[in-house]
Amino acid sequence: MSSQQNMPVIQRWANDKGEFHRQVSSFRHQVEANPGAKFPAEPNRYHLYVSLACPWAHRTLIVRALKGLEKVITVSVVDFLMLDKGWKFSTPEECPGAIPDELNHAKYLRDLYFFVEPEYTGRFTVPVLWDKKLNTIVNNESSEIIRMLNTAFDEYVPRDKQSVNFYPEHLRAAIDEVNSWVYDNINNGVYKSGFATKQGPYEENCRKVFESLDRVEGILANHEFLVSDTLTEADIRLFTTVVRFDPVYHGHFKCNLKSIEKDYPHILRWTRLMYQLPGVAQTVNMNHIKGHYYMSHKQINPNQVVPLGNGPDLSSPMVKPKNYGA
Ligand SMILES: N[C@@H](CCC(=O)N[C@@H](CS)C(=O)NCC(=O)O)C(=O)O
Structure with a gap:
């Protein structure tokens, strides 16, 4: 019997048939371009908690960059290592590339989930979109966060980025x-x-x-x-x-x-x-990406040895794309 059998169901990596099932995200509020909304789009009001390793969180960072939202939405980056207590905040000295939680001074991402919902029983996932005004989680579903970043903040992005729309x-x-x-x-x-x-x-x-x-x-x-x-x-x-x-x-x-x-x-x-x-x-960030997977999933790679290769060189010369956002 695997050690997983003793874990709460939500924390097991696979069910008894050996299949992985991803949980449904729990926080599903929307930021809207409407001053009367509960979560209205405003500059410097929202914060993203991300991991540079995580492909879902990575989506939000890319849309934030392509929409020119770096000054509008602030970011914390967790340590790439995710062990028993989940995502952890570290200093850049402890983990180059990490950005600690200057906002709530949490040690672990789970602290924020419990702060907002003391009875929370789901997984403590990134990305998390945080509202600094109401001190709460707006949304932890990347597919929805990228849609909000795509249009809700257009009033506050550089003019050339306002017309960029990734979901026309x-x-x-x-x-x-x-x-x-x-x-x-x-x-x-x-x-x-x-x-x-x-x-x-x-x-x-x-x-x-x-x-x-x-x-x-x-x-x-x-x-x-x-x-x-x-x-x-x-x-x-x-x-x-x-x-x-x-x-x-x-x-x-x-x-x-x-x-x-x-x-x-x-x-x-x-x-x-x-x-x-x-x-x-x-x-x-390939160090975060490789370090996270190979060192966090000890059930797959118990010795935590990280391979050397980074995949193909992606920086070789290219032609500029014709249609950049609709
Ligand atoms: N549906 C979520 C999935 C997010 C997700 O699974 N994130 C992973 C990292 S790649 C996570 O934080 N896992 C922590 C855990 O499962 O304990 C989304 O797209 O936002």
Whole structure:
């Protein structure tokens, strides 16, 4: 019997069938561009708690950078190591790249969840969008946070960023469709492969990862971006998984039927293009990414040895994309 059997159900990595299931996020309030709303968009009112390792939190950092929201929304970055008590705040001396919680002076991210909801029984996940005025969690679901950052703060972003829209009305159905299979089979698919504790679920999920990467490769063979040759949130959501693929998911999560660098030339070209968009490279921290996965999941890698490779070089020269946001 695995040691997981003694853990509360919510904290187990896999169920009895050996399958990984991601919990549903609990805080789902919205920031709105409406002064009368409970959470109105205002400069310097909201704060993001993120991990540079986490692909879901990474989405929010990319949208914050591409929308020019760095001065409007402040950020704390947790230590990459996530052990028994979950995400921890460290000083940059203890963990280069970390930004401590200057706001609430929490030691662990869980302290904030318990502060807001003393009976909280879910997982203590990043990203968390925090309201500094009402001292509470607005939302901890990355797919919703990126939509708020996309438009709600437009009054406060530089003029050239106001027209950038990663979820434009006329492309919504197509974006939703791509997001749906990319989420199930790739973003979450790598986790379902890597956290499976039985051979069957591992193989089934691992194969789906590559069937869907093949599908992405087919799209990108003829298009600059995933939807309508336009940079949308579908690209941002896929990028954070792909940038982690060769250095982490290929080995650590056993997604090793193919690699991005060797087998997917069109995905590689697109990854470079995404990486070289202004502000994006600064959101990619390979030490946090590799350190987190290989050192935190001791059930997969008990000796915490971190591999040397960082995946493909993403900084080689590229042409500028034509359609940058709709
Ligand atoms: N649905 C959430 C998922 C976030 C999530 O699972 N974050 C992971 C890090 S990659 C986490 O914080 N895990 C902590 C835990 O599960 O204890 C979102 O997209 O915001």
